[in-house]
Amino acid sequence: MNGNVARRVILGLTPWVGAVLLWYAVRWSGFVNPSLIPAPHNVAAKFVELLFQEHLLLDIWASTRRVLLGVIAGIAVAVPVGFVLGWYRGARTFADPMINFFRALPPIALIPLVIVYFGVDEVAKLVILFYASFFAGVIVMYEGVSQITPLYIRVAHTLGASEFEIFRKVIIPLTVPHILTALRVALGVAWATLVASELIAAQRGLGAMIQNASTYFLLDVIYVGIICIGCIALIMDLILRRISARLLVWQERASA
Missing domain, CATH: 1.20.5 (Single alpha-helices involved in coiled-coils or other helix-helix interfaces)
Known part of the structure; x- marks a missing residue:
């Protein structure tokens, strides 16, 4: 062992x-x-300096909070929309072209319009992250749901299950893996979009720190910001993997 x-x-x-x-x-x-x-040991020294002498923890908290709020809001909308699109072929045919049209638009291209409609406060940053999370999540969700085999539902009907029991005991468990995958993808996309969202007059945050450092050519600070974003995103993904492994243990038993 x-x-x-x-x-x-x-x-x-x-x-x-x-x-x-x-x-x-x-x-x-x-x-x-x-x-x-900058050498790795110089970047590490700058990280320690920013951590204890500056406000790096506040920047980390500001960015993490924005990402979590944007992803939670985006996935909360993406899950039901993705389920409807994946479960009903007519809805998918109707909405698929528009979903893919907006999915292809980079969030940074929408910043001028977001500023016009939502200003430069925190809401504008969350709108950018919501946009990125929603379209990343809805694609994963409806592609996954559309591939669920109807065999389980037919078996449940044969055994006399009601529509509500089928939805609660068959459809929801089969949908959970796709929800978790959509959440993981949305988190990755949201962290990748963070710097763009913090272009909107952000005072705190890792993206704002990177942008301010680029103005003064502080390469070691830029490296610290990039590494922090990658590490936090990795930690969140590892946590989600652990949660997924616990929630989906029944899949391993079913396939064993």
């Missing part, structure tokens, strides 16, 4: 160690001006 744990830890750490070594190698190779690539 301990050997398996050690092996998993080594396998998990190896890509990160390799990335840091590659980072050093590129910096020392001479192909790139070293002043344009």
Whole structure:
């Protein structure tokens, strides 16, 4: 058991160690001006400085809060819309072209209109994140629901289950995996959209920190912001994976 744990830890750490070594190698190779690539230990020192002497925790909290609110609102709408589109072929035929039209629009292109209609306050930032989360989630949701086999429903009908029992005991459990997948995808898209949302007059947040640092060419601060975004997104995804594994344990038993 301990050997398996050690092996998993080594396998998990190896890509990160390799990335840091590659980072050093590129910096020392001479192909790139070293002043344009801060060393990993300098970035780590800047992280500690920002954490204890500046307001990095406030920036992390501001961005995390925005992402969570945007994703929760987006998924809350995307799940029922995606279910209807996936379950009813007519609804999918009706709405699919429009869904894909708006899905292809990058959120950053909508910033001028968002400012016009929602101003530059917190609501505008949440609208951008809601937009990104909704269209990412609704696509995953309706594609997943549309592929649910009707065999389970026919079996439930044969066993005498009512429509409400079928919905509660068959359809909802089969939909949960797609809801969790939509949530994971929406979280990733929301973090990727964060910097764009914080272009709208943000005073706090990792995206705002990156933009302010770019104005003064503070590359180490930019690296800190980018790494923080990636780490927080990774932690959230790992948490969702654990939750998914617990909620979907019945799938493993059914396939065993």
